[in-house]
Amino acid sequence: MFSDFFINIRWKLFTLQACAGISSMLIMIGAHVWHDYIFSEPNTPNNITETLAHELELLVANVTFQSSISVPILMWWDGFSSTTGLKTCQTSQCLFVDAQKFWRHPQTAGIFFYGSNFKRDRGLPLPRKADVDWALLHEESPKNEMIFNHGGWIQYFNHTATFRQKSDWPLTYQHAPSLALIESRSYWLDFEIKEQLQKDELLADIAYVQSNCDNPMERDDFVQELMKHVAVDSYGTCLHNKDLPNDIRSPEKLGDSEFLRLLSKYKFVLSIENAACPDYVTEKLWTPLVVGSIPIYLGATNVHEFLPTHKSAILIQDFRSMSDLVDYIRTISTHKQLYYSHLAHKTKSVTNGKLVHALQKPVGNLVEEFECLVCRRVHQRMSIANMGFKPEIFKANANHYGCLYPKTALEILNHETNDGSRRSFWQDKYFQSEIEARVLAQYMDRNSNFSLSEYQEVVLRLLKDDKP
Incomplete structure (x- = not known):
């Protein structure tokens, strides 16, 4: 044999x-x-x-390894991207492979991780050589993976592409529509028409469309409390009380024009993100802005930076209580001019210069662009090292992803403080992720890999010590 x-x-x-x-x-x-x-x-x-x-x-494949700066190998640790083979990024070339076995190859220069696929049972590519960069792509909120919130863990990554504006390749505007769509009146309905539709079709003032009912913001608790004071039509599986028309019931139809026309009939749309983080804005904000309804919004703590005008949304965080919020909704729903003051991006134009500038930038394939950013940076590092100089070491920090301790929508509205003595499921997860970050950092500092059972044993022991 x-x-x-x-x-x-x-x-x-x-x-x-x-x-x-x-x-x-x-x-x-x-x-x-x-x-x-x-x-x-x-x-x-x-x-x-x-x-x-x-x-x-x-x-x-004509890939030459004699030169230390010729064609570095890059790979996805979790197989997230289908990119394979030789990839040209401007004047740099990198070879992308899809097999974990290549992380030990002498020409491996970078390893990518996708945040939502970060699984402890896979282990990590350890021991890690000093000349192998790690790159993190994670466009989702911390609901998917909270461990990247903590600077003690994310500091081990060299390159980042996240929703945060301070990441190396920001994905902040990944869900944003074009400037033309925000200003367009394609779905516009006059105030009087909306009032008539409310009577003819028995519509509430407010629409709510959610089928992800378990999230750190616990938005259903907020909506249930709001429903005690004003009517809300809930089309999703969360607090469902109204059916979508038959032709737009499937999830893939929720971006179609017929669905957008349905939302445009409402004066307001409840828009509560999965988490309240700086820079985290999704279609929950953008969709009502496009159709000409006013979003009742909670999410990005700096949402003012993304609004077309300073009054383009009713911001839950600006009110002191549910009664204050309800009073304001009732007031503007019966006053045409006050209502229109929140829709100036439709009646006039977008006045937020930063938003205008951001939406004018061309948008390509976010994954491929991030791959090329890392490829170019790896070449830069290797070229400088080959000349005998010390290359710049890129290093991520908490501002590249970090989101603060999760609060529920009701806690934010009521400006409640929580000293950690009482914790929701998601708040428990946050504390656990902090401990997991510390444990992973220990393995990184020792530069040695671990078994899943060993990792879990250490985490569980620390969790017992951490119980309030």
Whole structure:
């Protein structure tokens, strides 16, 4: 069996040597694979043959590894992106591979992680070499993965693409429509028409469309409290009390023009994000702005930076109590001019210069653009190092993702403080993620990997000590 294996290796080496004239490189590859066989976990000859085949595929693809700055290898640790092969980013080229085994390759220079796919049972690519960059892509809120909130963990990443404006490749406006759509009156309905539709179609003043009922903001608790004072039509599975028309009931129809026309009939749309974080704005804000309804909004703590005009939304955080909020909604719902003052981006134009500038920037494929940013930065680092200088080390911090301790929508409205003595499920998760960040940081500082059972044991022990 082993003799057949070595015959197979010699045949592959001979064939490629004859075709490409690169015998030294082939010998190096064969030695590299055999070294892995001896010094890593037990392998069968078939495993080694497979590994060699991967190495040879790289070689046949005309990828040259002799120069330390020629073509660095980049990879996705969790297989999130389908990018593979040689990728050209302006004047830089990087080879993207989809197999975790390449993280040990001498030309590996960067490893990508997708935040929502960050699984402890996969372990981490440790020990980590000093010249291997880590990159984090995470456009979602901390509801999906809270561990990146903490500076003690995110500091181990070199490059970031998140919803935060201070990340290396900000995804803040990923859900934003064009400036033309925000100002367009395609879905516009006059105040009088909305009032008539309320009577004819038995519509409430406020629409609520949510099917993700479990979230750190606990928005259903807020909406239930609001429903005690004003009528709300709830079309989603959360607090459902009104059915969508048959032709737009499937989730993929919720961006169609017919759904947008339905929302435009309402004076207000409840727009509560999954989390209250700086810069975290989604379609929950943008959709009502497009259709000409006023969003009753809670989410991004700096939402003023994203509003078309300073009055384009009713901001829950600006009120002192539910009764204050309800009084204001009732007032503007019966006063045409006051109502229109919140829709100046439709009746006049967008006055927020920062928003105008942001929406004028071309938007491409966010994943591919981030991959290219990292590729160019890796080349820059390697080139400077090759010249004998110390390259700049990029390092993330809490401002690249961090979101503060989660508060519920009712806590924010009522300006309640919480000293941690009482915790919701999501607040417990936040504290657990803080502990997990500390544990992972210990493994990073030791530069050694861990088993899932070992990791869980340490986390559980610290959680018991942390109980309020």
